[in-house]
Amino acid sequence: MSALTSPPILPDAPETRPRPHRRRISWRHTVAALRDPVVVLGILTAAVLAILVVVPLSGLVATTLQGEGLQAWRDVLASPLSRNLFYEPLFNSLVIGFATAVGATLLGGGLAWLVVMTDVPFKKTIGLLASIPFALPSFALALSWETVFRNDRIGGRVGLIQDLGVSVPDWLAWGALPVSSTLVAHYYSLTFVLVAAALSGVNGDLMEAGEMAGASRARVAVSIALPVVMPAIVSAALLAFAEGVSNFASPALLGLPVRYQTLSTRLFGSISTGEVERGYVLSLLLIIVAAMVLFASTRFVGGRRSYATITGKGGRRMVLYLGRLRGPAALAALALVTMTTILPVLVLIMSSLARRTNSLTGGFTLHFWTGESDPSFAQGQRGVLRNPQVVDAALTTVTLGIAVAIAATLLGLAIGYVVTRLRGARPVTTALSLLSFLPFLIPGIALGAAYIAQFGRPIGPFPALYGTFAILVVAGAAYTLPFASQSGRSAVGQISRDLEEAATMAGAGLSRRMGRVVVPLASRTLLAGSVLVFVKMVRDLSLVVLLVTPATPLLSVLTYRYASEGFAQFANAITVIIAAISVAATVLARRLQGAAQPWVEK
Amino acid sequence: MTPTSTTRPGGSASGGSVDQQSPATAIRLSGLSRRYADVAAVDGIDLEVPPGSFLVLLGPSGCGKTTTLRMLAGLEAPTDGEIHMAGRLVASARGGVAVPPGKRGAGLVFQSYALWPHMRVRANIEWPLRIARWSKARRIARAEEVMSLLGIDRLAERYPGEISGGQQQRVAIARTIAPEPSVLLFDEPLSNLDAKLRVETRGELLRIHRATGATSVYVTHDQVEAMTMATHVALMRDGRIEQFGSPHDLVARPASTFVATFIGTPPANVLPALVRNGRLLIADQEVGQTTEQEGGELWLMYRAESLNLDPEGPFTLDVLETSPMAGRWVISGTLAGRRVSVATAENPRAGLGSHVRVALPARPDAVFDQSGSRLDDGVVR
Numbered sequence: 001m002s003a004l005t006s007p008p009i010l011p012d013a014p015e016t017r018p019r020p021h022r023r024r025i026s027w028r029h030t031v032a033a034l035r036d037p038v039v040v041l042g043i044l045t046a047a048v049l050a051i052l053v054v055v056p057l058s059g060l061v062a063t064t065l066q067g068e069g070l071q072a073w074r075d076v077l078a079s080p081l082s083r084n085l086f087y088e089p090l091f092n093s094l095v096i097g098f099a100t101a102v103g104a105t106l107l108g109g110g111l112a113w114l115v116v117m118t119d120v121p122f123k124k125t126i127g128l129l130a131s132i133p134f135a136l137p138s139f140a141l142a143l144s145w146e147t148v149f150r151n152d153r154i155g156g157r158v159g160l161i162q163d164l165g166v167s168v169p170d171w172l173a174w175g176a177l178p179v180s181s182t183l184v185a186h187y188y189s190l191t192f193v194l195v196a197a198a199l200s201g202v203n204g205d206l207m208e209a210g211e212m213a214g215a216s217r218a219r220v221a222v223s224i225a226l227p228v229v230m231p232a233i234v235s236a237a238l239l240a241f242a243e244g245v246s247n248f249a250s251p252a253l254l255g256l257p258v259r260y261q262t263l264s265t266r267l268f269g270s271i272s273t274g275e276v277e278r279g280y281v282l283s284l285l286l287i288i289v290a291a292m293v294l295f296a297s298t299r300f301v302g303g304r305r306s307y308a309t310i311t312g313k314g315g316r317r318m319v320l321y322l323g324r325l326r327g328p329a330a331l332a333a334l335a336l337v338t339m340t341t342i343l344p345v346l347v348l349i350m351s352s353l354a355r356r357t358n359s360l361t362g363g364f365t366l367h368f369w370t371g372e373s374d375p376s377f378a379q380g381q382r383g384v385l386r387n388p389q390v391v392d393a394a395l396t397t398v399t400l401g402i403a404v405a406i407a408a409t410l411l412g413l414a415i416g417y418v419v420t421r422l423r424g425a426r427p428v429t430t431a432l433s434l435l436s437f438l439p440f441l442i443p444g445i446a447l448g449a450a451y452i453a454q455f456g457r458p459i460g461p462f463p464a465l466y467g468t469f470a471i472l473v474v475a476g477a478a479y480t481l482p483f484a485s486q487s488g489r490s491a492v493g494q495i496s497r498d499l500e501e502a503a504t505m506a507g508a509g510l511s512r513r514m515g516r517v518v519v520p521l522a523s524r525t526l527l528a529g530s531v532l533v534f535v536k537m538v539r540d541l542s543l544v545v546l547l548v549t550p551a552t553p554l555l556s557v558l559t560y561r562y563a564s565e566g567f568a569q570f571a572n573a574i575t576v577i578i579a580a581i582s583v584a585a586t587v588l589a590r591r592l593q594g595a596a597q598p599w600v601e602k
Numbered sequence: 603m604t605p606t607s608t609t610r611p612g613g614s615a616s617g618g619s620v621d622q623q624s625p626a627t628a629i630r631l632s633g634l635s636r637r638y639a640d641v642a643a644v645d646g647i648d649l650e651v652p653p654g655s656f657l658v659l660l661g662p663s664g665c666g667k668t669t670t671l672r673m674l675a676g677l678e679a680p681t682d683g684e685i686h687m688a689g690r691l692v693a694s695a696r697g698g699v700a701v702p703p704g705k706r707g708a709g710l711v712f713q714s715y716a717l718w719p720h721m722r723v724r725a726n727i728e729w730p731l732r733i734a735r736w737s738k739a740r741r742i743a744r745a746e747e748v749m750s751l752l753g754i755d756r757l758a759e760r761y762p763g764e765i766s767g768g769q770q771q772r773v774a775i776a777r778t779i780a781p782e783p784s785v786l787l788f789d790e791p792l793s794n795l796d797a798k799l800r801v802e803t804r805g806e807l808l809r810i811h812r813a814t815g816a817t818s819v820y821v822t823h824d825q826v827e828a829m830t831m832a833t834h835v836a837l838m839r840d841g842r843i844e845q846f847g848s849p850h851d852l853v854a855r856p857a858s859t860f861v862a863t864f865i866g867t868p869p870a871n872v873l874p875a876l877v878r879n880g881r882l883l884i885a886d887q888e889v890g891q892t893t894e895q896e897g898g899e900l901w902l903m904y905r906a907e908s909l910n911l912d913p914e915g916p917f918t919l920d921v922l923e924t925s926p927m928a929g930r931w932v933i934s935g936t937l938a939g940r941r942v943s944v945a946t947a948e949n950p951r952a953g954l955g956s957h958v959r960v961a962l963p964a965r966p967d968a969v970f971d972q973s974g975s976r977l978d979d980g981v982v983r
Contacts, residue, residue: 498716501677506730506781507704516729520720 037510042418042428048411049435052478056447057438059454064280072277076285085266085278086285092255093245093262093289096180100244103184105237107336108191114333116199117221118320121330127196129337134189135582136341137539137556139249140575141182143563144344146253147351147358147572149173154257156566157357160347164361174258179250185340187243191236198232199225217320242290246443248542249556253563263289264445264542271449271546280453283446291441345579352573357566368569384573393553394577397538400469400554401585404476405534408484409526411477412436416488417518421497436485439478444542451475452546467549479543480533487529491522531589535582627689628653628817629674629785634683635695635841636669643669645841646683651834653688653784656811656818658828661838662864667821668789670838674819675710675787676703688784704733708785709778713793715770717762717777723749724758727777734781748776751813752806768799775807779814786811788820792827804831825865829853837861859974862903868932868943870967871904882982885938887916889962890982901974902966902982906932906945915961919944921952933958 063069076086108130114120115127133141150159151168162168171177206228210220248264256265263286271279322329352369356362365371371383384390415436419429439447451474455465465471477484495518503513519526541556548557555578563571630650636643644666651657659667672678673693674685679700685693687708692701717726724745731741749755752772757765762773771791778786791807792800808831811818822828828835829849836846837860845857856862862870875882875889877898882890884902894900911933919942921935926949933950934943937960944960952958969977 496714496716498712498714499718501675501703502710502712502716502718502777504677504703505675505708505710505778507702507733512733517718521718 038418038422039425039428041414041510042422042425042432045411045414045418046428046431046435049415049432049481052474052481053435053438056450056454056478057442060280060283060446060450063453064277064284068277069280072275072281075278076281084261085270086263086282089261089263089266090285090289092176092251092260093264093286095176096183096247096251096262097241097245097293099176099180100183100187101237101241103180104188104191104240105233107184108188108236109195109233111188111333111336112192112195112199113221114329116196117225118322118329120322120326120333122334126330126333126337129334129341130192131189132341132583133186134193135535135539135586136186136344136579137249137541137559137575137582138183138186138247139253139541139556139559139563140348140579141185141340141344142178142250142253143559143568143572143575144347144351145178145182146563147347147568149178150358157359157568159358160351160360163359170258175255175260178254179260179262180244182250182254183240183244183247185344187240188340190239191233194232194236195229198229221320238294241293242440242443245293246286246290246445246542248443248445248545249560252560264443267445267449268545271452276452279449283443283449286443286446287441290443294441345576348572348576348579352569352576354569357568368573381567381570384570384577389553390555390558390574390577393555393558393574394581396469396552397555397578398581400472400476401534401538401581403473404480404537405530407473407477408480408533409488409530411481412484412486412488412529413491413519413522413526414488415485416490416492417514419485419489420492421500432485436481439480440482444479444540445546447475447479448543448546451478466547467551469552472544472547472552472554475543475547476537476540479540480536483532483536484529487525487532488522491525491529492518494525495521527589527592531585534585538581538585539578626652627686628655629657629819630686631670631674632684632686634670634673634680634685636666636673636678637681642841644673644680647836647838647841647843649834649836649843649846651817653817654815655833656808656820656831657834657836658832659819659821659836659838660823660825660828660864661844662823665838666841667823667838671710671787671789671819671821674785675708676701676706677710706785707783708787709781709783710787710789711774711778711791713790715762715774715794717770717773719762721761722758723754723760723762723765723773726762726773727780730777730781736781744780748780751779751810752776767794768803771795771803775810779810779816782814784816786814786816786818788818790822791820792822792824807831826867829865837864855976856903856968857976859901859903859970862968862970866905867927868906868934868945871906871909871937871940871942872901872970873904873938873940873942875900875902884962885917890965892982894981899972900977900981901970901972903968903970904962905967906943908963908967909942909944910961910963911944911946911950911958912961913959915959917960917962919958919960921956921958922954924950924952 064072075081111126111130115123120126146159148160149168149172150157151162151170151173152158153170153174159168207220207224210224211217215223246264248268251260251262251265252268255262263282267279267282267286270276270282350360351358353364353366354360354362355365367383369383370385372386373382381387415432419432422429442450451471452466455471458464465474499521500513500517503517508516539556541560544554545557545560548554555574559571559574559578562574627650632648634647635645647670659670661667669678673680676693680693680695682695684691684697687706691697691699692706693699721729727745727748728741731744736744746755749758752775754769754772754776757769757773762770765773788807792803795803804827820831832849834846835849835852837844837852839860845852845861852861852865856865856870859872862872873884875884877892877894877896877900879896880891881888882892882900882902889902892900917937919933919935919937921933924931924933931946931949932943933946933952934941936942950958965982969979969982971977
């Protein structure tokens with residue numbers, strides 16, 4: 001015991017001191033807080049979020065609680081129709097979600113481990129290719145699957161394989177397997193990125209300590225590296241599950257034609273055939289399913305924070321030597337990434353050039369890209385590059401992507417700033433965190449339905465927004481909010497509070513601190529986040545499929561229409577355009593990031 | 603002008619005449635408090651210092667010294683009490699006064715330096731002047747001036763990430779003094795430097811303090827820094843000022859056992875003594891006589907240099923370590939269950955696990971009551 005701690009503590013405890021005017025002081029603090037610009041910013045942001053998220057959701061709920069809405073609940077949950085309307089689609093959705101989660105985790109996690117922890121050759125190539133599928137629209141993979149495996153079950157053109165005279169069984173052409181496979185091929189990319197980041201953040205010392213204790217490399221991998229990256233694996237698996245459950249494009253292209261229904265295709269069908277209330281009820285059920293899964297699993301991982309720490313001591317990672325397996329492992333990895341990136345895009349390009357739909361033997365033509373209208377060909381449709389509707393849609397799509405990226409990034413910056421900087425106003429920061437996370441639980445197609453329910457008719461002095469460009473921007477901002485706020489939060493969070501306080505000491509106000517300190521320092525992260533939002537919007541189908549009208553054509557919706565009308569070449573050509581825009585945006589963002597912060601890599 | 607008032611915790615010894623505003627006061631804190639939920643980080647402190655002083659807020663982690671500094675800077679609002687700077691009320695919880703940080707004429711040197719990484723050294727120094735609406739010509743001239751004062755002229759076009767920690771420290775100081783603040787605030791500015799650089803920078807800071815003529819407030823947990831730099835020291839503990847005075851006061855007349863054991867190299871020894879039949883007993887050995895109440899307990903303070911190694915001494919010291927210090931030797935160990943240091947002229951050549959005998963002087967250097975507060979030395983005879 002040291003002399004410093006043991007002399008008796010003075011008896012007059014702080015609790016005994018009188019505390020006069022407590023109420024008055026706290027009231028005055030509230031008034032003073034309202035003078036703090038950060039508090040004001042927080043309240044404004046919370047109000048915007050309420051309009052973006054809470055209002056449409058409550059509109060959705062309200063609509064189903066009156067008149068035909070109540071009947072719709074009965075129809076969906078307890079009627080002779082229920083089996084077809086709800087239970088079977090729910091089962092199918094859950095199967096697809098589960099298969100997507102398992103497949104994406106195994107492929108993405110395994111690939112991440114291979115690239116980060118072993119001496120497999122061609123690491124850079126594998127890593128680069130593995131991060132591309134997520135930038136491709138999910139319907140790109142579905143379309144190329146269809147192009148290859150479509151059979152003659154529903155008539156129309158068959159796929160490449162059947163065209164060669166080989167019969168394709170139904171289970172390979174339609175339903176659960178193709179839907180899950182295309183979703184896995186899409187989402188394993190996300191798992192790869194998340195797990196690879198977590199693995200490379202694992203402190204080399206941890207593993208060296210394990211090895212010093214006498215554990216083999218394999219044992220270190222299982223006992224130390226795996227638990228450390230477990231949170232990343234679990235959250236990636238959850239994301240894949242939620243996306244699998246709620247994805248619209250894949251089941252719409254590969255299931256719907258043979259009446260293989262999921263919740264999202266059912267909900268789309270209900271709304272587009274005028275059974276609006278049923279659609280709303282299905283939206284709510286879809287939201288509940290997605291939310292339950294995410295909540296249950298958050299509890300399951302509860303309290304397990306990521307242990308991965310970034311120490312800045314790179315280059316000391318332990319490597320597992322594969323020995324004789326090195327060649328085969330590289331081959332398998334390269335085959336996987338090629339099959340999910342280069343191959344589907346090649347298939348799409350080839351098939352968009354095929355004279356006869358899905359046939360490589362019927363000759364090639366550029367007609368579907370650049371052809372003039374010819375009544376004897378494709379019902380007189382022009383090539384996509386000459387089609388004013390497509391050009392218009394491309395412009396609208398890019399404009400929408402940019403508008404949503406700007407709106408969501410600004411909102412995300414405001415949320416990130418308030419949440420990380422505002423102290424002493426918990427209700428505001430809690431509201432912001434919750435509201436910005438909420439859209440994550442809402443599948444795109446259900447959010448689209450909610451926007452129709454709420455903004456489809458005039459509210460007070462505001463006109464009905466349905467069919468306008470504005471509703472697309474607003475819905476897009478709400479849809480991408482979880483991503484934007486996450487990037488805003490990490491962007492602001494990595495700026496030390498001291499840097500801003502130093503500016504405050506110099507007399508700089510909120511706007512000046514934002515403009516001269518926060519934004520320049522956050523620009524790299526913000527830019528990366530806004531590109532993510534842009535790409536997500538450009539390739540999205542589920543959110544916009546219900547909101548788009550002929551007045552606001554979008555590429556993804558056009559693709560879907562062409563595909564369901566049997567114009568595979570047009571659909572594939574437009575998909576290639578979308579993929580090109582997404583990839584170009586990603587490349588451009590990398591360039592810009594380098595230029596935005598010259599002081600970082602000198 | 604010499605600060606001799608010793609503020610007892612929670613007391614208001616120096617707060618008695620606060621109503622007369624003396625122009626010779628640079629900083630005055632009255633009843634200053636800052637609570638977070640139910641915890642008082644700063645719990646009613648009073649002090650004042652004249653212009654040009656070098657005030658050190660000293661204390662262990664969590665004592666409220668940084669919170670006090672941040673309230674002075676204006677980055678934190680008091681929940682009770684007032685702050686006057688150069689006679690002007692800059693913060694008052696009751697009065698709803700909160701002069702913003704940029705308008706207090708104060709500059710803050712951050713522990714982390716907080717240099718803006720995206721601005722070159724010159725821009726880091728000039729930007730605050732721009733906010734203060736200095737003309738371009740004056741800005742450039744002033745930046746040159748402070749850079750040469752700190753010897754960083756040749757770093758002007760570098761980014762903070764490209765210079766060493768010691769150089770960053772100098773840039774931070776240059777940036778802070780450029781707008782000519784009348785109060786300089788330092789938040790543990792030396793804690794990120796290595797030992798040698800720390801000693802050099804200490805001298806440098808004093809030079810800057812004199813050159814600018816500003817009043818400085820300096821937060822540290824290192825009592826050596828406090829003793830070497832301060833004109834005034836406020837030793838804080840649990841949000842209150844344990845003792846306020848000159849470095850000499852704190853060493854010579856510690857107001858409590860806490861002060862006695864915090865200040866000094868090595869700090870003074872404090873031993874518990876029982877009162878039996880008018881005699882004071884430490885570990886059953888009589889060490890003096892007292893008029894204090896029978897059956898009570900006192901704390902007796904003995905400085906390291908007051909104790910002697912004596913083969914005939916009545917106490918046994920279980921040796922822990924020996925270290926040389928300014929030509930003498932300090933031997934430390936446990937005595938009657940407490941850690942005790944003894945200063946001797948000769949190397950005692952006693953290592954861990956050995957035992958030496960210690961004799962106490964006839965009278966302790968100070969006496970404290972059971973609660974740790976200083977008593978009149980006369981209670982021990």
